[in-house]
Amino acid sequence: MLIETTGLTKAFGGLTAVDDVDVGIEEGKITAIIGPNGAGKSTLFNVISGFHSSTNGKITFNGEDITKKKAFNIAKLGIARTFQTTNLFEQATVMDNVVIGHRLRTKSGVFDALLQTPRLKREERACREKAEEVLTFVGLQKESDRLVSDISQEAKKRAAFAVALATDPKIVFLDEPAAGVNPEETGGLVALMRKMVNNGLTVCLIEHKMQMIMELADHIVVLNQGKKIAEGTPEEIQNNDTVIQAYLGGGEEAADAH
Numbered sequence: 001m002l003i004e005t006t007g008l009t010k011a012f013g014g015l016t017a018v019d020d021v022d023v024g025i026e027e028g029k030i031t032a033i034i035g036p037n038g039a040g041k042s043t044l045f046n047v048i049s050g051f052h053s054s055t056n057g058k059i060t061f062n063g064e065d066i067t068k069k070k071a072f073n074i075a076k077l078g079i080a081r082t083f084q085t086t087n088l089f090e091q092a093t094v095m096d097n098v099v100i101g102h103r104l105r106t107k108s109g110v111f112d113a114l115l116q117t118p119r120l121k122r123e124e125r126a127c128r129e130k131a132e133e134v135l136t137f138v139g140l141q142k143e144s145d146r147l148v149s150d151i152s153q154e155a156k157k158r159a160a161f162a163v164a165l166a167t168d169p170k171i172v173f174l175d176e177p178a179a180g181v182n183p184e185e186t187g188g189l190v191a192l193m194r195k196m197v198n199n200g201l202t203v204c205l206i207e208h209k210m211q212m213i214m215e216l217a218d219h220i221v222v223l224n225q226g227k228k229i230a231e232g233t234p235e236e237i238q239n240n241d242t243v244i245q246a247y248l249g250g251g252e253e254a255a256d257a258h
């Protein structure tokens with residue numbers, strides 16, 4: 001397993017958002033985390049990527065214990081993520097957004113910037129080249145000089161993927177990659193996620209669009225009220241009584257999650 005959690009728990013005061021969860025994310029595969037609203041999916045992402053500290057349990061990456069590492073160091077190991085609401089700079093170009101993402105990987109400090117050292121110039125060039133490469137990969141090469149505020153929702157999702165990919169990750173965590181995108185446009189995002197995996201990446205995503213998940217995922221983990229209630233192939237999950245019960249019993253939003 002590329003990432004493995006054992007007994008992972010995150011409590012916010014009296015509320016246990018992630019409750020004793022064991023999850024394995026297999027290298028080179030697409031793993032989906034599903035579950036009704038408030039099930040703990042985003043919290044699980046936040047704890048694995050170091051944005052929140054865990055209350056209990058262990059997280060390993062390639063066998064290495066990363067439980068106590070901070071977000072920045074986890075990112076440097078090759079674990080990237082996107083957010084539910086794409087946190088792009090709307091008034092900057094697509095290219096500049098990606099270049100900023102790539103700076104995480106480079107070494108120039110404030111002195112290099114002040115002195116305009118050769119290292120800084122070299123790194124700036126490398127950043128732009130990397131940004132061009134990932135923008136081409138996600139199909140945004142023609143949009144690279146446009147302001148983020150001027151591109152479509154689907155293109156913003158692609159740009160968020162590009163920002164994540166610019167850090168040369170081994171695994172990307174995508175939080176609702178198709179949220180807010182027209183049903184006709186989700187096909188392109190599905191193809192892009194498959195392309196990532198075909199290029200050696202591992203993908204883990206949270207998504208409410210069930211049809212899309214059933215087509216896309218190799219492995220599905222189902223959370224409900226912080227607990228893992230099932231995992232398996234799309235077919236196994238579709239036929240799992242506990243899962244069906246959780247969704248039907250989860251109120252309007254859950255029943256609406258198609």
Ligand SMILES: Nc1ncnc2c1ncn2[C@@H]1O[C@H](COP(=O)(O)OP(=O)(O)OP(=O)(O)O)[C@@H](O)[C@H]1O
Pocket residue numbers: 012015017035036037038039040041042043044
């Ligand atoms: N920073 C926080 N402080 C306090 N409670 C939180 C915090 N983040 C999440 N929670 C709570 O933890 C529970 C799980 O939330 P989480 O956002 O992880 O669920 P989710 O499965 O991602 O839901 P959704 O599908 O609606 O995004 C919810 O009850 C939520 O209110």
